[in-house]
Amino acid sequence: MTAAVDLDTILAALADPHRRRVVDLLRIEPRRAGDLAEAxxxxxxxxxxxxxxxxxxxxxxxxxxxxxxxxxxxxxxxEPMAHLKAWLEETERLWSLQLAAFKAHLEAGT
Structure with missing residues (x-):
């Protein structure tokens, strides 16, 4: 599987609020399936x-x-969360650069 496929699969899995809640609960401690379902x-x-x-x-x-x-x-x-975090940081960096360039363009035009 490529990194893009992994990221797509991770984002698709995390799109569901129940799955995000499972991740939140597992951040605290490992759990059995029945405990997760009940929670x-x-x-x-x-x-x-x-x-x-x-x-x-x-x-x-x-x-x-x-x-x-x-x-x-x-x-x-x-590992998958680190991969997702790295992607988000890179995306944030690119957006920051784009917004800074846009701001500079607007300021130069006025």
Whole structure:
């Protein structure tokens, strides 16, 4: 997958408010799917779909505690968020340059 595809997939996953809430909750600590569903107020099947989308773009990872392989614990992965942050910083830098050039153009014309 290319970086552009990764970014598109990440942004698409984060477009859903439930998924953004999952990310907010996982920033605090890893959680089980049932705990996430309860905290957000969605059904287990709906939570499963949201987690699948977040796993698909690499934002979260799934692990199993040693005491019970049936339990799934979800945690954030920092790499995709760092990629998104870098893209946002570059976009902000480009906009700042464009706005500064536009301001200079307007000031020179008056």
């Amino acid at each position: 957000i107020g969605v059904s287990p099947p709906a939570m499963s779909r949201h987690l699948k989308a977040l796993r698909g773009c690499g934002l979260i990872e799934e692990s199993h505690p040693a005491f019970d392989a049936r339990v799934r614990v979800y945690a954030l992965r920092p």
